[in-house]
Amino acid sequence: GENVEQHPSTLSVQEGDSAVIKCTYSDSASNYFPWYKQELGKRPQLIIDIRSNVGEKKDQRIAVTLNKTAKHFSLHITETQPEDSAVYFCAASITSGTYKYIFGTGTRLKVLA
Amino acid sequence: DTAVSQTPKYLVTQMGNDKSIKCEQNLGHDTMYWYKQDSKKFLKIMFSYNNKELIINETVPNRFSPKSPDKAHLNLHINSLELGDSAVYFCASGFTGLEKLFFGSGTQLSVL
Numbered sequence: 637g638e639n640v641e642q643h644p645s646t647l648s649v650q651e652g653d654s655a656v657i658k659c660t661y662s663d664s665a666s667n668y669f670p671w672y673k674q675e676l677g678k679r680p681q682l683i684i685d686i687r688s689n690v691g692e693k694k695d696q697r698i699a700v701t702l703n704k705t706a707k708h709f710s711l712h713i714t715e716t717q718p719e720d721s722a723v724y725f726c727a728a729s730i731t732s733g734t735y736k737y738i739f740g741t742g743t744r745l746k747v748l749a
Numbered sequence: 750d751t752a753v754s755q756t757p758k759y760l761v762t763q764m765g766n767d768k769s770i771k772c773e774q775n776l777g778h779d780t781m782y783w784y785k786q787d788s789k790k791f792l793k794i795m796f797s798y799n800n801k802e803l804i805i806n807e808t809v810p811n812r813f814s815p816k817s818p819d820k821a822h823l824n825l826h827i828n829s830l831e832l833g834d835s836a837v838y839f840c841a842s843g844f845t846g847l848e849k850l851f852f853g854s855g856t857q858l859s860v861l
Contacts, residue, residue, distance in 0.1 A: 670849065679839065679852040680792065723790055736805055739792040 638663055638730045642740030649716050650748050657743045659726035660708040668729040668737070669709050671700060675722045683724075684711070716747045752776050755840045755853035762830055763861055770825045770856045772840030780804075781823035782841040782850070783815060792839070798823055799845060827858075835860045 639662045649655045661669075670685035686693045686700045686709065693700050697716075702709040709728075713720055726740040755772040762768055774781060782805075783795040797805035798817040812828045823840060840853040 668848075672850075674790075679854050680850075681852070682849045685849070725792060736794060736797060738794075742790045742792070744790075 638738050640726060640728050640738045640740040642726050642743060644743060645741065646744045646746070648746045648748060651716060651718060653716055655713045655716055655720070655745055655747075657711045657724055657726070657745070658708060659710070659728070659740050660706075661728035661738075662707070663728065663730050664707065666707075666728040666730065669700070669702060670727050670737070671698075671711050672725045672727065672739075673722045674725065674742075680725060713745075716745075718747050718749050721745055721747045753840060753842055753851045753853040755838075755856055757856060758854060759857050759859075761859045761861065764830055764832060766830050767826070767828045768830060768858070769827070770838055770840075770858075772823045772825075772853055774821055774840075774842040774851070776842060776851060778842035778851070779820055779845050780843050781817065781820070782843075783823065783825050784839040784841060784852075786837040786839060786855070788836070796823075796825075830858075830860045832860050834858060 641660045643658050667688040671683050672680040673683045674680040684698050684700050686702050697714050699712045723742045723744050725742050727737040729737045753774045780799045782797045784792050786792050795809045796815045800820050801817045814826045817823045837855045837857050839855050841850045843850045
C-alpha cells in the first residue's frame with residue numbers, strides 16, 4: 637500500500653555539524669514532497685517543500701533533494717543550531733483515489749551545544 | 750489572530766464518555782483535516798472535508814464522527830471513548846490540491 641519510510645528515527649549532532657534525514661515513498665505518481673518541523677508541544681509547521689519537476693531546493697541553511705527514479709528525497713540542515721532540535725516529518729502526495737499526503741514516521745533531531 | 754484554532758487544548762475524561770473537539774480556520778481554505786498523533790509521534794490522517802463534504806475517511810472506528818457546518822469549521826465528536834483514543838488530535842486546513850497545510854495547536858486527549 638501507500639507508504640513513506642523515514643530514517644533515522646533519532647539523530648544527534650554537534651552544533652555546527654550537518655544533519656541529513658532521508659525518506660522513501662512508494663507511489664510513483666507522487667508529485668509534492670513537504671517537510672514539517674514539530675517542536676516539543678507545538679504544532680507541525682512547514683519548513684520547505686519540493687515538487688517533482690525540481691531536483692533540489694534550498695532555503696538558507698535547509699535544502700531538500702529529490703530523486704524521482706529512486707523515489708527518495710532528503711532534508712539537509714547545515715550549520716545546525718540548538719533551536720533546530722525538533723521532530724521532522726517528511727510527506728509525499730498520494731494520488732490513488734482522493735488526493736492527500738502520507739507522513740513519514742518522524743525523526744527526532746537533537747543538536748548538542 | 751490564530752489561523753487555525755482548535756479547542757480544547759487539553760481534554761481529560763473517563764472511558765465510555767462522549768467528547769467533542771472543535772476547529773475553526775480563518776484562512777479561506779476549502780479543505781480541512783483531522784490528524785491523530787500517537788505517543789510515538791506518528792501523524793495519521795483520519796478525515797478530510799472539502800467545502801463541507803467528506804472526501805477522505807480512513808479506517809477510523811465509527812465512534813469518531815466529523816461534522817463540518819461550513820467550510821471554516823470542522824468538529825470531531827468521539828463516542829464511547831476508549832483508552833486507545835488517548836493521543837494528540839490536530840486539525841489542519843489547506844487549499845484543494847494539497848499545498849501547504851496549516852495545523853491547529855492540537856488537542857491532547859487523555860482517556861482514563
